[in-house]
Amino acid sequence: MKISRRTFLAASAARLTAETAASKLVVLTFDDAVKSHLRFVAPLLQKLGFGATFFVSHRWMPDTEHFMTWQDIAAIHAMGFEIGNHTWTHDNFASPRNAARLAGELALIEYELSKAGVPKPVSFAWPGNAFGPEALEILEKCGYRFARRGISPELPYGTLNAGPAYDPSRHDKMLIPTTGDAYPGWTFELFQKVIGETRPGRIVILQFHGVPDEAHPWVHTPPEMFQRYMEYLSRQGFRVLAMRDLKDLGRTVLDDSFRLKRYPEPKEGKLDLPAEMAANREHASFWLGNMERHGYTIEEQRRFFGQPIQADHVTVPEGALLPYPGGRHPRAGFLEGAVDPMRGTKLSFFLPSGGYVVIDLPEAVFSNLGLIFLAHTHIPTIWNDQNVVIENVDWRRESEGSLHSHWQLPNGIELGATAKYAGGGVDMTLWLKNGTGQQLTGLRTQICAMLKEAKGYSAATNDNKRFGKMSAAVGRAEGGQWIITRWERCGRAWGNPRCPCIHADPILPDCAPGETVEVKGRLWTAANLNQLE
Known part of the structure; x- marks a missing residue:
């Protein structure tokens, strides 16, 4: 029997109302991966049979005395609780500038959770309870199903009062309001007032931080008070849930005005x-x-x-060599391995037969210090470990058509590249200057030639590719043309059929403090493929 959309929506609304009316529902959430979540909170909740979501961020994890490790977080997951994403740096994602890297921050958390055996989260908590339309769009594209904000904008930040209860018919599931945001000044009477906001069709959302929270005392909850709160919920017969348990209740509410709102508004009205x-x-x-x-x-x-x-x-600029404009992903596949790519390392070589190759110069640089540079987000770099953000720096364009890049890293290392069209191809140099006080060794690089927009070369296979000791090549589907890349000191020539791409990745010489090292390479087209070097 065919059911009309109106009948289906009416039935869904009826089921929603029945479910929320039948039980007193409370959702418990905990932010920031505080150590006390494992030591005190989770065991108590498990004893009471409560659900909860623990939103984890890397921001304070270097402080292992007060904050959890990934193994600690995995232990909470093993106890049956939900692990949610709270971003890597806990930055203000109401800012468009910060929102532009949100997908990468989500991916870094997901990567570390996966290594620890924790599944990809479906729930998200806005860091600092700040939100904006750009970040909301990215969050939805990344597949998140629920997101919790604070008691604001309805009430001022830090207010010791009951905020709005979550009404699934009015509040979008990606902007679920906090009903009670716990602070040291909370009293049991205020807690009871917050819990009293449960009604048919309205769910109380509680937000806690550490119990206790020694590192951030302004959001501390005394353990004895927290235990009293939880035992009250148990005695009064409340159903205490995790965010993921809203799966049959939460929905997209397009007329929720906060979907287009930014909180907090930028200072002086100027967006970053x-x-x-x-x-x-x-x-x-x-x-x-x-x-x-x-x-x-x-x-x-x-x-x-x-x-x-x-x-x-x-x-429209002419010439065979131009900076890649960005925005559009330069890969056709394996996008999860290159989240938020920066355009400042990418240049386009336009082919005589049509289309262009995007060269990532460099894609990555490894050293004895670790991964010191990555032109996108995939696995944590040494800067991610320190919660330091590396932002894009565009190519400098010279009048004769050459391109030059220069990246200054926080520890004094400088790296850059030059590229110039010559003789039907691109001559390239990659250099690194050691501004640290120690020897840099093991300077492996990745330089990727991406074929998504190269007409006739973009098949997702390695069958059309050839690899030598210093070179890699890909043949055109119609035959009669090859794209070849060669680098001196090549450590590995290979291709990824999922991207698709070819590599001839060089290894920079070891570099003493104050010295500069470089390698040279070339990418070109040829009608015939002689034996690769």
């Missing part, structure tokens, strides 16, 4: 834009023309500028 978007606007003529040369649609251009664009009288 993502680095690439700000550069697009500052040098609009070049980037619009460059996007047009790369075949970007008007809608893509508008999205990557973040505003309506004026495309009149745009000069």
Whole structure:
């Protein structure tokens, strides 16, 4: 029997109301991966038979005395509790600049949880209870099903009062309000007032931090008070749930006005834009023309500028070598291995037969210190371990057509590259200067030639590729043409069929303090493939 959409929605609403009316529902959430969550909170909740969600962030994890390790978090998961994502750096993602790296921060948490045997989260808590439309869009694209905000904007931050209860018919499931945000000043009477917000169709959402919270005393909850709160819920017959248990209740509410709201609003009303978007606007003529040369649609251009664009009288740059405009992912597949790619390492070599190759110069640099540079987000770098953000730096374009990059890393290491079109190909140099006080060794690099937009070369296979000791090549499907890349001091020539791409990855010489080392390479096309070096 066919059921109309109206009948289906009515039945769903009836079921929702029946379920929320039948029980007094409370959702318990805990933020920041505080050590007391494992030592005190989880055992107590397990004893009471309560559900809960523990939202974890890497931000304070280097302090292992007060915050959990990934193994600690896995232990809470093994006790049956939900682990949610609270981002890597716990930054303000109401800012568009920070929101531009949200997908990567989610992915880093997911990566570490996976290593510890914890499944990918479905629930998210907005760090600092700050939210904005750009981050909301990314969160939904990344597959998250529920997200909790604070008691604001309805009540001022830090208010010792009951906030709004969650009404699934009014509140979007990605902006679930906090009803009670616990502070040291909470009293048992205030807790009872917060819990009293449970009604048919309304769910109380509780937000705690450490119990106790020695590192952040402003959000501390005394253990004896917390135990009293929880025992009250048990005696009064409340159903105490995790965020994931809202799966049959939470839904998208497009007319929730907070979906388009930013909290908190930026100071003086000025938005902090993502680095690439700000550069697009500052040098609009070049980037619009460059996007047009790369075949970007008007809608893509508008999205990557973040505003309506004026495309009149745009000069489309010529030449075989240009900076890659970004915004559009340069890979066709294995996107989870390159989240939030930065365009400042990527250049486009336009092929005589049509399309272009995107060269990532460099994609990654490893050393005896660890992974010191990565042109996207995938696995943690030494900077991620320190919660330091490396932002995009665009190529410097010279009048004769060459491109130059320069990256200054926080520990004094500098690295960069040059690229110039010559003789039907691209001559490239990768260099590194050691500004630290110790010898740098094991300087393995990855330099990726991505074939997504290279017409005739983009098949997701390695059958069309050949590899030598210093070179890698890919053949055109129609035959008669090869793309070849060669680097001196090549440590590995290989290809990834999922991207698809080819590599001839060089190893930089060991580098003493104060010294600079470099390697040279080339990418070109040829009608015939002689024996690869």
